[in-house]
Amino acid sequence: MTRPETSAAFSRRALLKAGGALVVCIGTPLAFDPVRAADDATAVGARPPLTPDQLSSYLAVNADGTVSAYFGKMDMGQGLSVAIRQMVAEELDVPFKSVKIFIGDTATSVNQGGASGSTGVQEGGRQMRMAAAEARRVLVEMAADKLGLPANALTVTDGVVHGAADAGKKIGYAELIGGRYFNVYLAWNGKYGNPLYAPGKAQPKDPKDYTIVGQPIPRDDIAPKVFAQADFVTDVKVPGMVHGRMIRPRIAGAVPIAVDESSIKDIPSARVVWDQGFLGVVAAKEWDAIKAAKALKVTWSNAAPPFPDQATLYDHIRQAPARKRAVDGKQAGNVDDAFKSAARIIEAEYEWPFQSHARMGPGCALVDIKDGHVTCWTGTQKAHFVQTGLANILQVPQDTVHVIWTTGPGSYGRSDADDCAADAAVLAKAVGKPVRLQYMRDQGTAWDPKAPASIHRVRAALDAAGNVVAYDFLSKGFSRIDVDTNGSQPKDTLAGQTMGVALKSGDGFGVPGDSYGFANKRTAWETIAPLLDRASPLRSAHMRDPVGPQIHFASESFIDELAAALKVDPVEFRLRYVKEPRDIAVIKAAAEKAGWQSRPSPRNDQTGDKVSGRGIAYAQRGPTRVAVVAEVDVDRSTGKIWARKFSVAHDCGQIINPDGLHHAIENNVVQATSRTLWEEVKFDDKTVTSVDWRTYPILDMTEAPDEVDIVLIDHPEIAPSGAGEAASRPVPAAIANAVFDATGVRIRRAPLSPANVKSALS
Amino acid sequence: MSQQFSLNVNGKDHTVEADPDTPLFYVLRDDLGFNNPHFGCGLGQCGACTVHIDGKPAHSCNRPISKVADKKIVTLAGLGTPEHPHPLQTAYVQEEVPQCAYCINGWIMIAAAFLRDNKKPTDEQIRTALTHIKCRCGTHMAILRAVKRAAQMMG
Numbered sequence: 001m002t003r004p005e006t007s008a009a010f011s012r013r014a015l016l017k018a019g020g021a022l023v024v025c026i027g028t029p030l031a032f033d034p035v036r037a038a039d040d041a042t043a044v045g046a047r048p049p050l051t052p053d054q055l056s057s058y059l060a061v062n063a064d065g066t067v068s069a070y071f072g073k074m075d076m077g078q079g080l081s082v083a084i085r086q087m088v089a090e091e092l093d094v095p096f097k098s099v100k101i102f103i104g105d106t107a108t109s110v111n112q113g114g115a116s117g118s119t120g121v122q123e124g125g126r127q128m129r130m131a132a133a134e135a136r137r138v139l140v141e142m143a144a145d146k147l148g149l150p151a152n153a154l155t156v157t158d159g160v161v162h163g164a165a166d167a168g169k170k171i172g173y174a175e176l177i178g179g180r181y182f183n184v185y186l187a188w189n190g191k192y193g194n195p196l197y198a199p200g201k202a203q204p205k206d207p208k209d210y211t212i213v214g215q216p217i218p219r220d221d222i223a224p225k226v227f228a229q230a231d232f233v234t235d236v237k238v239p240g241m242v243h244g245r246m247i248r249p250r251i252a253g254a255v256p257i258a259v260d261e262s263s264i265k266d267i268p269s270a271r272v273v274w275d276q277g278f279l280g281v282v283a284a285k286e287w288d289a290i291k292a293a294k295a296l297k298v299t300w301s302n303a304a305p306p307f308p309d310q311a312t313l314y315d316h317i318r319q320a321p322a323r324k325r326a327v328d329g330k331q332a333g334n335v336d337d338a339f340k341s342a343a344r345i346i347e348a349e350y351e352w353p354f355q356s357h358a359r360m361g362p363g364c365a366l367v368d369i370k371d372g373h374v375t376c377w378t379g380t381q382k383a384h385f386v387q388t389g390l391a392n393i394l395q396v397p398q399d400t401v402h403v404i405w406t407t408g409p410g411s412y413g414r415s416d417a418d419d420c421a422a423d424a425a426v427l428a429k430a431v432g433k434p435v436r437l438q439y440m441r442d443q444g445t446a447w448d449p450k451a452p453a454s455i456h457r458v459r460a461a462l463d464a465a466g467n468v469v470a471y472d473f474l475s476k477g478f479s480r481i482d483v484d485t486n487g488s489q490p491k492d493t494l495a496g497q498t499m500g501v502a503l504k505s506g507d508g509f510g511v512p513g514d515s516y517g518f519a520n521k522r523t524a525w526e527t528i529a530p531l532l533d534r535a536s537p538l539r540s541a542h543m544r545d546p547v548g549p550q551i552h553f554a555s556e557s558f559i560d561e562l563a564a565a566l567k568v569d570p571v572e573f574r575l576r577y578v579k580e581p582r583d584i585a586v587i588k589a590a591a592e593k594a595g596w597q598s599r600p601s602p603r604n605d606q607t608g609d610k611v612s613g614r615g616i617a618y619a620q621r622g623p624t625r626v627a628v629v630a631e632v633d634v635d636r637s638t639g640k641i642w643a644r645k646f647s648v649a650h651d652c653g654q655i656i657n658p659d660g661l662h663h664a665i666e667n668n669v670v671q672a673t674s675r676t677l678w679e680e681v682k683f684d685d686k687t688v689t690s691v692d693w694r695t696y697p698i699l700d701m702t703e704a705p706d707e708v709d710i711v712l713i714d715h716p717e718i719a720p721s722g723a724g725e726a727a728s729r730p731v732p733a734a735i736a737n738a739v740f741d742a743t744g745v746r747i748r749r750a751p752l753s754p755a756n757v758k759s760a761l762s
Numbered sequence: 763m764s765q766q767f768s769l770n771v772n773g774k775d776h777t778v779e780a781d782p783d784t785p786l787f788y789v790l791r792d793d794l795g796f797n798n799p800h801f802g803c804g805l806g807q808c809g810a811c812t813v814h815i816d817g818k819p820a821h822s823c824n825r826p827i828s829k830v831a832d833k834k835i836v837t838l839a840g841l842g843t844p845e846h847p848h849p850l851q852t853a854y855v856q857e858e859v860p861q862c863a864y865c866i867n868g869w870i871m872i873a874a875a876f877l878r879d880n881k882k883p884t885d886e887q888i889r890t891a892l893t894h895i896k897c898r899c900g901t902h903m904a905i906l907r908a909v910k911r912a913a914q915m916m917g
Contacts (some may be wrong), residue, residue: 077861077899218858225863226854227847228798228839232864235797287781287788290804360810360864360898361802409800409810409864410898441803659858663904667861670900693807693896701892704902 047181052110052198053188055138056181058131059088065159065174066098069132072112072196073124074104074381076411078667078724079219079660080120086656087125090212091132091204093156094173104383104405113194114382115411116485118621118722121656123194125720131186134200138184142176192384207654207716214716216659221407233379233406234364234438241366242269243286244427244437245293247279248447251303251686253532255498258299264292272296273430277498277535280423282431290440305685306532314351314749317455317476322526324507333520338470342461346565348558350458351749352477352550354681355451357543358696361409362444363420367427368434369394374401376425379408380417385486389418390425393490412544412671416448418487422495442691447494449541450681452478454509456554461520466566468577470520473512473558475551478540479527481506485542497535505530510547512555513620513729515580537688538681544668545725548621549675549732553750556617556733560601561746569598570616570737578618582625582651582715587618589649589711590627601737602744609637612644615737617730623721624652628669630734634742639758642703643673643735648727649711653718665727666708672731674699680751767831771796772840782828787811789827790837798838799823800864802896809868809895813837819872838867841874849915850874853908861899868895873909882917885910 048054060068069088075081085099092099102108112124136156143161144151147169155164162170172178186198207213224230249255255277264270270283270292281296283289308316339345365378367390374396380386383405391398408417416439424437439447454477461470482505483492490496491503509525531538563573571591578584594614603613611634618627631645646669655661678697682690690696732750739757740746747760764779771794778793785804790796790813802810804823811823814836842848847855850870860866869892876891877883883891888909897905 077863079858222858222860222863223844223855225860226838226851226866226870227842227844228837230863231797232800234800235791285788286792287784358898360808360862360896361800407862409802410862412898438801441805663858663861663901666903667900670902671898672900674900692803692805698896698898699900699902701895701902701905702889704889704906708903 048183050108050110052192052196053186055131055134055184055186055200057110058128059135060181061173061177063174063179065172065178066100067092067094069099069101069128070109071101071103071124071128072109072384073120074115074383074405075120076115076381077407078664079657081221082217082219083121083656083660084125084128086212086215086217087129088132090210091129092136092159094159096212096217098159106384106387106401106403110196111192111384112196114380114385114486116194116381118724118726119194120722120724122622122719122721125656127197129204130199133202133204134184134186135182137200137202138182139173139176143171146171146176210716213656215657217657218659231406233366233377233408234361236366236377236406237436238366238368238434241434241436242282242284242431243289244280244282244424244435245289246423246437246439246443247281247293247296247298248443249300249303251300251305252537253306253535254300254303256298257301260297263297264295267292267295271431273427275426276500278426278495280427282427282435306536307538307683307685308531309685310683313453314455317453317528320528322476323529325524325526327522327524329511329523331522332518333470335470335472335520335522338520339459339461339472342469343464344462345459346462346562347457347459348561348748350456350554350557352454352553353750354453354538354540355543355675355679356445356681356690356696357412357415357448358445358698359410359415362439362441363416363448364408364436364438365417365421365424366434366436367421367424369428372400374425376401376403376421377406378403378417378421379406379411380421380487381411381413382418382486385488386418386421388488389422389486389490389493392488393422393493393495394425394429413546414449414483414485414541414543416444419494422487422490422493426495445696446688446691447537449483449539451543452480452482452540452547454478454547454550456551458554458558460558460562468518468562471516471518471522473523473555475509475511475525475547475554477509477527478530479505479507479509480540480542480546481508482530482540494535503534505533510551512551514555514578514618515583515620516559516577517579518577538683544671545621545728548619548725548729549672550750552617552619552729553732553736556619556730557736557746557748560615560733560737560740564601564740567600569600571596572598574616574618583618583620585713586625586627586649586651587616589713590629590647591616593649593709593711594629594631594647596629601741603741604744606742609635611636611742613738613740613742615734615739615741617733617737619726619729621722621726621729623719624723624726626650626726626730628727628730628734630731630738632735632738632742634739634757636743636761639754639756639761641677641735641739641752641757643677643705645707645709646705647709649713650723650727651713651715652721652723652726653715654720655712655714656720658712661712661723662710664723665710668725668727669708669731670699670704672728673705673735676732676735676750677703677752680753767827769831769833769835771835772837778827780827782826784827785823786813786825786827786830786835787822790822796837796839799867802865807894807896808865809872810865812868812871814871814875817875819875838870841870848874849912850877850908853911853915857904857908857911859901859904859908861901865895865897869897869905873912877909877913877916883913
């Protein structure tokens with residue numbers, strides 16, 4: 001397989017070969033040449049530098065008038081590419097179908113941060129919108145010069161600039177610039193990644209004029225996948241490629257001290273790659289690589305088992321010294337003084353386990369090192385950071401590394417994808433051949449970076465009238481950036497860590513996102529050191545809505561505990577304290593959708609083993625707000641919970657595509673239900689023992705909800721914000737609150753698995 | 763030691779050289795170029811590698827080639843085409859089911875056999891038929907809608 005050329009490159013060449021005129025137009029108001037001419041031989045080379053301050057880094061008009069958008073974030077299956085095309089088409093006034101998008105290829109896009117923090121539309125889309133608006137402005141200026149009309153007398157319909165009063169005076173985008181590049185500088189803020197922003201002089205459209213943004217345009221990447229015509233990263237092949245497999249120790253922290261290569265001598269073409277703690281095999285055939293990895297005789301160092309008894313995990317967290325403490329978020333008043341004068345204090349502690357991305361398939365990457373150039377196909381969320389990571393681990397200049405994002409087996413954060421790319425690069429360099437590496441299932445579950453385990457202590461001070469006068473929230477747990485959000489530094493990959501790179505575990509956690517206006521309020525977090533400082537299967541990192549589900553499991557369960565202690569309806573109680581109008585609106589909308597009847601929890605009117613209940617939770621995630629009502633059935637005899645129905649109200653500002661948004665919310669709710677009810681990484685003193693779907697169960701189809709009712713609250717006047725993760729956030733507490741309503745028992749330890757629930761009920 | 767095996771995939775006969783213990787999955791993907799089955803677990807737990815063997819859904823990841831020689835194998839690509847889609851493929855596109863789409867072989871191939879043998883199934887029957895198949899992205903609701911839609915088309 002070779003890298004497919006972009007259609008833009010093809011059409012540029014086609015135009016030039018056809019002898020298209022390359023006269024450059026200079027609109028008089030412009031202080032620079034808006035078009036860079038290119039000749040046949042240098043059609044691609046003549047592109048202005050791929051830097052964030054160039055309009056050509058984001059957009060090109062092709063010879064046939066279609067538009068190519070070059071996007072430095074990635075679509076992990078939530079329809080982001082459709083949303084971005086809608087935003088670009090809208091601002092350029094071209095039909096949606098004429099916009100093609102090229103995603104996450106370091107050769108064609110700048111580093112916009114990759115898939116990160118639900119910023120695909122919020123940050124990435126904002127930039128593409130501004131670039132498209134600027135492109136339209138430049139094209140209208142060029143047309144004004146050609147048509148002899150002032151720019152303000154022109155308008156654009158379907159990529160044709162024409163007189164607003166005289167539609168006969170017209171010129172198309174293709175004729176103006178098709179096949180050539182914009183040569184327009186943008187006002188770049190000097191930042192890479194999520195905060196990259198480079199507007200031009202143009203203002204984007206008024207939302208009241210939208211015809212494409214806001215429409216439920218379906219994804220067109222689904223049919224090729226359903227008809228098995230699309231390549232996943234696992235499907236990419238190059239000539240001469242061999243297959244790799246990695247070998248991990250049975251006691252985490254052990255390193256190979258002897259490797260018996262004769263143990264695999266009967267396996268055709270199998271070779272060992274061993275460098276300190278890094279140990280892998282390659283073979284021409286994939287099945288041979290798998291067999292070799294199993295058969296290889298390795299003597300491991302005598303490492304002491306690094307982990308505590310899992311039953312003592314939360315005690316370990318309680319007792320471990322805080323490596324860093326941060327008071328974070330909006331604070332108010334003097335919490336300590338307020339508690340001293342409290343009439344009543346309510347407090348509780350909540351526990352959340354390590355969780356695994358457990359992607360549908362374990363990590364996979366292909367690295368080809370040839371003639372001083374490195375090419376990597378990866379399912380990473382952050383292709384540009386992997387480019388830096390491979391340059392670092394291979395010690396080659398970054399501009400010799402080309403990373404091509406290719407859709408992978410799901411992605412929910414800092415998974416094993418970046419580790420896999422780095423491991424594949426080390427193998428490829430060692431054997432001098434292209435290496436396709438896929439981890440095995442046990443490695444995908446046991447050895448991926450984990451969502452951190454944590455405890456959360458919450459207390460509230462009430463006055464004699466039952467008003468909350470002070471609120472104190474503290475999370476303590478493993479860091480969400482023990483390894484960082486991307487693999488750009490070898491210290492953050494297994495390859496780097498096994499080969500002895502100096503470590504630096506980062507400190508990060510978070511605080512609740514809400515607008516409860518308690519007069520005295522403190523929110524803080526503490527991080528503790530990892531259980532094993534390097535190459536740990538329990539290294540912690542970002543997983544979908546990093547630390548959001550665990551924090552809001554605690555914070556929104558606790559709000560419910562306060563309401564119950566005061567015998568107040570949980571919706572009514574929230575509305576007493578929530579301050580921001582959009583927050584109030586989502587809470588009311590979810591309750592209304594659910595047909596919420598006002599009464600305190602628990603119900604206390606059910607007998608027998610089968611009981612049911614309802615619960616609400618809400619959260620902010622950045623500028624997005626979500627409220628969720630869960631209705632559950634609980635079987636007291638088995639401890640089994642069925643989260644039967646969810647009613648969700650979601651406000652992420654301006655809605656770009658309600659269809660994509662609906663799916664994103666629905667899938668968030670179901671995955672978060674899985675995390676709430678089932679997911680817990682198991683380990684013994686030696687290593688992680690969750691190695692497959694039996695030892696790391698997730699939600700089964702028989703346990704899927706009956707209904708997920710969604711209310712989308714659209715604010716065309718408010719900048720669009722993230723929806724990729726927000727709906728995950730309130731789900732755990734909504735379920736736990738519903739279980740309390742049903743049973744009268746507060747469950748403060750996740751997951752709410754049959755075993756944990758049965759134990760709590762007995 | 764490698765042996766020669768013949769098998770029929772999506773209506774076409776193939777002959778391959780492989781070790782008898784090689785799972786069908788690797789023969790399909792690496793020797794015959796059928797990328798449709800995906801590697802999920804290699805343990806027969808998730809469904810991502812599912813194909814039909816003589817009409818029955820089966821995991822290809824843990825089934826040695828020696829056990830499937832001379833059998834008729836159908837992959838997702840053989841189930842239907844854009845021109846002649848299987849109703850489930852049509853329904854999957856209409857309902858925009860997948861998020862990452864890596865899991866779809868299991869759901870579609872198992873549901874296709876189920877709907878062939880069960881006309882007008884109840885919701886509970888559909889759920890039970892699809893138990894143990896994994897979707898990590900949480901597209902369960904859309905899967906159920908698509909299977910019900912396909913059932914109507916086939917009913």
